[in-house]
């Protein structure tokens with residue numbers, strides 16, 4: 653069945669951070685999204701600005717039915733309009749999920765190392781939710797770079813998922829904390845050494861990087877040049 657563009661009601665919104673909002677779009681009556689998967693993105697637009705369309709990764713998972721969730725940072729025209737204006741009861745058009753940034757759950761036993769910067773962590777919530785809900789033996793390690801501890805999206809949910817799922821780990825590094833900040837976690841940029849310290853079975857590791865082009869390209873370079881792994885073991889989602 654052909655995938656249909658649908659006007660969807662905003663069922664609810666949640667401010668994750670002062671500049672980051674999760675929007676839940678309710679599927680309309682009789683809506684059939686066709687097959688879609690965790691890690692894909694939807695494209696949304698306002699009814700009064702039909703030419704201005706933007707992609708957002710699903711932060712919900714492919715197991716979630718009846719709604720889509722996306723998590724948007726206040727940035728640029730669409731990002732700002734969503735964070736500042738979208739509220740429950742609004743309607744936006746939604747182009748169904750597409751994309752190839754998919755978690756490798758099959759064959760089992762893979763280790764997914766997911767590197768994210770800022771809002772680039774959004775699809776990885778779906779990865780962790782699905783693996784935990786299905787009790788998969790896939791290991792997922794998120795390596796998350798943010799400026800300060802105030803910028804960590806989904807901190808609480810990722811800690812809860814870690815408590816439920818011993819194969820899921822969430823590691824944060826902060827790049828711009830004041831020296832006197834009490835944070836005891838890692839500081840500084842993502843380095844090859846840091847990433848390498850999580851790789852114990854290179855042949856069964858799949859790398860993911862999501863966020864700005866610069867961040868994603870740096871991780872690609874690290875995997876393909878520094879770790880000398882084949883391109884097939886690296887999946888990227890570049891947001892520009």
Ligand SMILES: Cc1cc2nc3c(=O)[nH]c(=O)nc-3n(C[C@H](O)[C@H](O)[C@H](O)COP(=O)(O)OP(=O)(O)OC[C@H]3O[C@@H](n4cnc5c(N)ncnc54)[C@H](O)[C@@H]3O)c2cc1C
Nearest residue numbers: 693706707708709723724725727728729730731771774891
């Ligand atoms: C597959 C995919 C998935 C995505 N998923 C997400 C997601 O889950 N969450 C999310 O928040 N975003 C996501 N994005 C990004 C999103 O699609 C938008 O690009 C983002 O919200 C910015 O909105 P915009 O494109 O309207 O910004 P634009 O107004 O087109 O601006 C684009 C960029 O240029 C910068 N800019 C604009 N004007 C200026 C200026 N005068 N000087 C300097 N810089 C300027 C903006 O800050 C912004 O970073 C995704 C993108 C892709 C391709």
